[in-house]
Amino acid sequence: MVSERWLGGMLTNFSNDQEECKAITEYREARDYGTFEKITKKERLFLTRELTAKKILEGVETMAKLPGAVFVVDIKKEDIAVKEAKRLNIPVFAMVDTTGPGSYRLCYPGK
Numbered sequence: 518m519v520s521e522r523w524l525g526g527m528l529t530n531f532s533n534d535q536e537e538c539k540a541i542t543e544y545r546e547a548r549d550y551g552t553f554e555k556i557t558k559k560e561r562l563f564l565t566r567e568l569t570a571k572k573i574l575e576g577v578e579t580m581a582k583l584p585g586a587v588f589v590v591d592i593k594k595e596d597i598a599v600k601e602a603k604r605l606n607i608p609v610f611a612m613v614d615t616t617g618p619g620s621y622r623l624c625y626p627g628k
């Protein structure tokens with residue numbers, strides 16, 4: 518589940534994102550087990566910034582494969598996610614505004 522912000526290429530570059538997630542997991546383990554105290558202050562600062570910057574990947578971190586479907590709340594705001602899912606033939610379920618649902622095949626109206 519991605520709850521922060523959709524990064525472009527999160528589905529199309531899934532294998533690269535998985536490698537980044539592995540590195541983030543290693544950073545967290547190092548922080549939790551006290552290895553951070555053994556590195557220099559500069560390296561510790563860099564890794565801490567890296568962890569906060571990669572907070573967006575938390576939802577993708579536990580995924581082993583591409584999702585079977587994508588659920589989107591705001592289809593206009595998350596248009597990149599919709600385009601990527603369509604490119605990879607992943608079904609998209611989205612809530613759309615009832616005043617102008619557009620030309621979507623299946624619409625789930627909501628206000």
